[in-house]
Amino acid sequence: MAKKVLVCDDDxxxxxxxxxxxxxxxxxxxxxxxxxxxxxxALAEKPRLIILDLMMPEKTGYEVCEELRKxxxxxxxxxxxxxxxxxxxxxxxxxxxxxxxxxxKPFDPRxxxxxxxxxxx
Numbered sequence: 001m002a003k004k005v006l007v008c009d010d011d012x013x014x015x016x017x018x019x020x021x022x023x024x025x026x027x028x029x030x031x032x033x034x035x036x037x038x039x040x041x042a043l044a045e046k047p048r049l050i051i052l053d054l055m056m057p058e059k060t061g062y063e064v065c066e067e068l069r070k071x072x073x074x075x076x077x078x079x080x081x082x083x084x085x086x087x088x089x090x091x092x093x094x095x096x097x098x099x100x101x102x103x104x105k106p107f108d109p110r111x112x113x114x115x116x117x118x119x120x121x
Contacts (some may be wrong), residue, residue: 005120006032025113025116027049027116030045038056048120051082078119081094
């Protein structure tokens with residue numbers, strides 16, 4: 001069975017682009033379009049990796065990270081925050097809230113692919 005990756009973004013173009021990269025690497029993709037859906041799907045599907053937009057409807061990526069870190073079934077799931085907010089404060093806040101890594105949009109697809117390979121190897 002392929003390893004599962006949850007891709008969370010309210011921008012359909014980003015959601016499709018990231019999902020395509022993940023699928024080309026041979027991993028199963030599940031998708032969420034807002035913060036509440038991200039939490040619900042993460043708890044139900046138990047992905048190995050979550051690629052999470054910072055600014056989404058319902059709950060921010062920060063809030064999603066916090067909630068997933070509190071749950072024993074998702075507390076160790078690897079989370080990459082993907083955001084247009086590339087400020088050091090945003091990155092620091094993301095790490096404090098539980099993200100493992102922080103990538104700025106627009107992102108380099110090759111860099112994302114390499115991160116996915118390294119994390120899921």
